[in-house]
Amino acid sequence: MPFVDDLIAFSAQPSADLPVSAVQLAKLSLLDWLVCGRAGVEEPVAQKLRAFGVSEGGFQTASTFGGSKMAPRMAALFNGAVSHALDYDDTHFSHVGHLSVGVYPAALAVAEDVGANASDLLAAFVIGAEAAIRIGTVLGASHYNLGFHQTATAGAFGATVAAGRLHGLSSEQMRAAIGLCATRASGLKSQFGTMGKPYNAGIAASNGVECAQLAALGLTSCDDGLMGPQGFAETHNPATLPSKALWNQGSGNRLLLEGNKYKLHACCHGLHAMIEGLLLAKDAGVTFDDVEEITLRTNPRWLKVCDIKQPRTGLEVKFSYAWLAGMTLRGVVTGAPDTYTDALAEDPGLEAFAENVTVVGDDTLTDLQAAGVLTLKSGKTRLVSFDLAAPLPIETLQGKLRSKAQACLGQEGADIWSILDQLDQMNAREIGRLVSS
């Protein structure tokens, strides 16, 4: 069956048929997304996009981070960008992008608008996120390498499917929504390092709201805008053979959403495996003062990204193995964005520690793995390693995400996570109040 037909059938499946574990992950993603968005409201891009929303006006049915409501399409644009402003949101590596910042802003804006309940919202996220992942996977690394940003491109389809489900689209309307999204979706990686990057997440979300609603109003489009002739896949990655793409390519019935990853440290993703490995050593009793030297092995690609030996600013600290190694063993809260001050780059203790950290490339390691040896002052050695690809028990992940929330937002972060067990009884407008408060 053509990919798009499977996608349309999948998008209509009853919420009760979705795997419980996927819905549970959707809850974690929702709360983590709320934390990222609330933590992003002071960023310059948030202030500028709020001014845009205020100047346009509209029927204010959809909550926005840190302020008053906006019309759904504008709220999706705003919330998508704001929640991606710190680049601290979840990542799916085979999708090659960030899921929540494209899909949740669209889904929540529509869910509030139509008066859906939280379980509808969670199901829409599972379905939209899965659509984004599978489309992102078909577009593949070559789409990304060509210069496209899956968070925006595949993300728009995920947002469309999630928003369309909440609108209760028929199969034919869902087909039109996907077709319209094919001509509306966009987003380039050359924006990285500018406000255009978070804007890309907002674009995805806003396109989802727009295309779903236009399809609900009866706008028509082509039969297969996604994988059909001169559809999105063919035009945006001439290397693909979209007509051969199957929904279940190698995945069976397993939802790829289960592979979603969460950032737990407010620094470059290339450092996270090392940090987790050192945290295990620290939990086992190794202290900052115990360590004589560290030799760390990492995938060679990271050496060009995050191996700044002597950072000069807080921003550069976020890209320094040597600094983060010392910070982790010292118990610094690496999950708090405001940890990374310029003063930290001049900390004499960390500077001395950094001199004893050696980082070497090892191409037997994936870019989600790190391994190393700690030589202790006692003369003993200790091996450390971590693989971010290995699934964490959900309780462990939950605990880490709670800690991240508190590191970012203090008591506010704890309050967000306190609703986890009540989510099933809530409605989307109550969740909206957590966005805007």
Place this chain on the structure above:
Amino acid sequence: MPFVDDLIAFSAQPSADLPVSAVQLAKLSLLDWLVCGRAGVEEPVAQKLRAFGVSEGGFQTASTFGGSKMAPRMAALFNGAVSHALDYDDTHFSHVGHLSVGVYPAALAVAEDVGANASDLLAAFVIGAEAAIRIGTVLGASHYNLGFHQTATAGAFGATVAAGRLHGLSSEQMRAAIGLCATRASGLKSQFGTMGKPYNAGIAASNGVECAQLAALGLTSCDDGLMGPQGFAETHNPATLPSKALWNQGSGNRLLLEGNKYKLHACCHGLHAMIEGLLLAKDAGVTFDDVEEITLRTNPRWLKVCDIKQPRTGLEVKFSYAWLAGMTLRGVVTGAPDTYTDALAEDPGLEAFAENVTVVGDDTLTDLQAAGVLTLKSGKTRLVSFDLAAPLPIETLQGKLRSKAQACLGQEGADIWSILDQLDQMNAREIGRLVSS
């Protein structure tokens, strides 16, 4: 100088420095665009997009065809789609797209919003249209053949530049606006035949309003989103070498806008050269009843597009050389969209005439040329030919566009053209009233 730097400098040039002939063409395009938009308001896509605009609300500062005002970004989306709904708007062949439906809706919405006068609006159109043409030309036929729709893609940049000029953007803001447009622009040809095609024109216009305003508010973007590394050109046409693209590639100081073409007959563009050739014969005294047979030569590509021998519906008549030949000589108003009824496909006189029309492919003709021989019942023969690429004297063009307006809208169309000589004294809000009335 890199293309984008020339574009930014061009976008800031004083209105008084623009060629008078280009401003005159901008006036013709404006009035013809008003006619196309007013003629499109009953189309289904117009009704559905109006429902979208009404549901979103917003500060109503921008006029829309056939109804009340909307917020600028929504008005641009609506007016772009509605004015392209009949596919009767202007075309620029080296741009490979339609100029007015992308650029004017954006420019007018912003001009009304900021209170600009008509001469600002006309200058913004000249500059935005020229940007769209030159970007469309760099993207080239291979962008179009890959599956992209320049009306939407290059059109978005034209709309952005026009809207940005009306916002009074600084050079750095204009650079950001172009960068943001690079990540926002989209549009696929696989929408043709569906409401997605006019939606594409609306997308271009709406993206222009959005990106210009975001740049005015201080959103940042990359330095050269257009021709830079992994910019729009490189990602959307891997066959181009955007870094080699120059603004003045072969054109000197001549504005390419001067090559803009206007549709004068409400049928497939492939038929227009034949119709114009037959109109010359008719003006010289040849009547419908005089003709024994016609042999017509046309570029072979049209044989697959508009050579329906026996049309069954009014829509099929629009793609029939044989029918249009008879209609033209009979004096049927080929410029009126409602001429093309299903009953016309059953007209016995036209059917008999059509049996004596032969169409042959001739690859020495461009796709803007037609040539042929009329054999008259008197035994005489008469050669006909026409080249749509040859520039028409502006008075001739003006007269033909006036006739088109009347064919489409009757007295309303004549009223629109009656303002031609007053345009210089008008402001954008007065022009807005011509949109909505």
